[in-house]
Amino acid sequence: DADVTQTPRNRITKTGKRIMLECSQTKGHDRMYWYRQDPGLGLRLIYYSFDVKDINKGEISDGYSVSRQAQAKFSLSLESAIPNQTALYFCATSDSTHGGREQFFGPGTRLTVL
Amino acid sequence: GQQLNQSPQSMFIQEGEDVSMNCTSSSIFNTWLWYKQDPGEGPVLLIALYKAGELTSNGRLTAQFGITRKDSFLNISASIPSDVGIYFCAGPVASGTYKYIFGTGTRLKVLA
Numbered sequence: 001d002a003d004v005t006q007t008p009r010n011r012i013t014k015t016g017k018r019i020m021l022e023c024s025q026t027k028g029h030d031r032m033y034w035y036r037q038d039p040g041l042g043l044r045l046i047y048y049s050f051d052v053k054d055i056n057k058g059e060i061s062d063g064y065s066v067s068r069q070a071q072a073k074f075s076l077s078l079e080s081a082i083p084n085q086t087a088l089y090f091c092a093t094s095d096s097t098h099g100g101r102e103q104f105f106g107p108g109t110r111l112t113v114l
Numbered sequence: 115g116q117q118l119n120q121s122p123q124s125m126f127i128q129e130g131e132d133v134s135m136n137c138t139s140s141s142i143f144n145t146w147l148w149y150k151q152d153p154g155e156g157p158v159l160l161i162a163l164y165k166a167g168e169l170t171s172n173g174r175l176t177a178q179f180g181i182t183r184k185d186s187f188l189n190i191s192a193s194i195p196s197d198v199g200i201y202f203c204a205g206p207v208a209s210g211t212y213k214y215i216f217g218t219g220t221r222l223k224v225l226a
Contacts, residue, residue: 004156035216040123042202043157043216058213090156101145103214105156 003027004106006091012112019078021109023091030096032074033103034058034066037088046089049074050096081113118203118217126223133190135220137203146186147204147214148177157202161188195224 004025013019023032031050035043035058045058047066055066063085065077078085088110092103120137127133137146145164149157161172163179163186170177174191186203200219207213 040218042118042120042218045213045215048213092156101147101162102159105158107154107156 004091004093004104006089006106006109008109009107010110012114013081014114015082017081017113019081019111021076021089021091021111023074023076023106025072025091025093025104025106027093027095027104028071029093029104030071031094032068033092033094034064034074034076035090035092036060036085037090037108043090046076078111081111083113086111086113118205118215120201120203120217120220122220123218124221124223126225127193129193129195129224129226131193133193133197133222134187135189135201135222136185136187137217138185139205140184142183143186143205144183145206146177146179148175148186148188149202149204149216151200151202151219153199157200160201190222193222193224195226197222198224 007022033048034046037043044060046064047058049055049068052068067075088108090108091106094103117140147162148160150160151157161170161177166179166181166183168179176189178187200221202219203217204214207215
C-alpha cells in the first residue's frame with residue numbers, strides 16, 4: 001500500500017465550487033505539505049504543517065485553506081475554485097526526527113476548473 | 115525572492131549517452147536535493163547533498179554541490195529509457211528550516 005495517498009486522483013469542477021483535496025499518510029511523519037505543479041513552473045508550496053497545531057502559509061496560499069485533522073491527515077480546500085487553480089496538486093510528508101530533509105510525495109491530484 | 119533556475123529545460127538524448135544538468139540559485143544553500151518525477155507520479159528523492167564540494171553517487175547518477183554553494187549539478191551516465199521524467203533540484207528556503215524551494219525542472223526524453 002502507498003505510504004502517502006491522495007484523493008481524488010482526478011477532479012473536474014466548475015468555477016465557484018468548493019473543492020477539498022485530501023491527503024493521508026501511514027509513515028508516521030509529523031510534517032506535511034501541499035504543493036501545486038504547473039508546466040514550466042516546478043513545484044510551489046501552498047501550505048505546510050509541522051504538527052497538528054501548526055499551520056503555515058507557503059508562497060502561494062491565496063485562494064486556499066488547509067486543515068490538519070490528525071497527524072496523518074492534511075486536507076486542502078479551494079473555497080471558490082477559479083480556472084487558474086487548474087493544476088496538479090501534491091501532498092508531501094517529512095520526518096523531523098530523521099533530519100526532515102527528504103520529502104515523500106503522494107501520487108498527485110489533477111484538478112481542472114472549468 | 116529566491117529562485118532556482120534549472121538548465122536545460124528539456125532535452126532529448128540517445129540511449130546510452132551521458133546527461134548533464136544543473137541548477138543555480140540566487141542565494142547560498144546549505145543543502146541541495148535532487149528529485150525525479152516519473153510520468154503520472156509524485157517526485158522521488160534521488161540524491162541529497164549537505165556540504166560544498168560534495169560529490170555523491172546513486173547508481174548511474176552523480177550529483178555535486180557547487181563550491182560557491184549557489185549551484186549543483188546532476189549527471190546521468192549511460193542513459194536508459196526508464197530515465198525519462200522530470201528532474202527537480204530543491205533547496206531550503208532558509209537555513210535550518212524544512213521548507214524547500216523547487217527548481218523549474220529538466221524534462222528528459224530518451225530516444226531508444
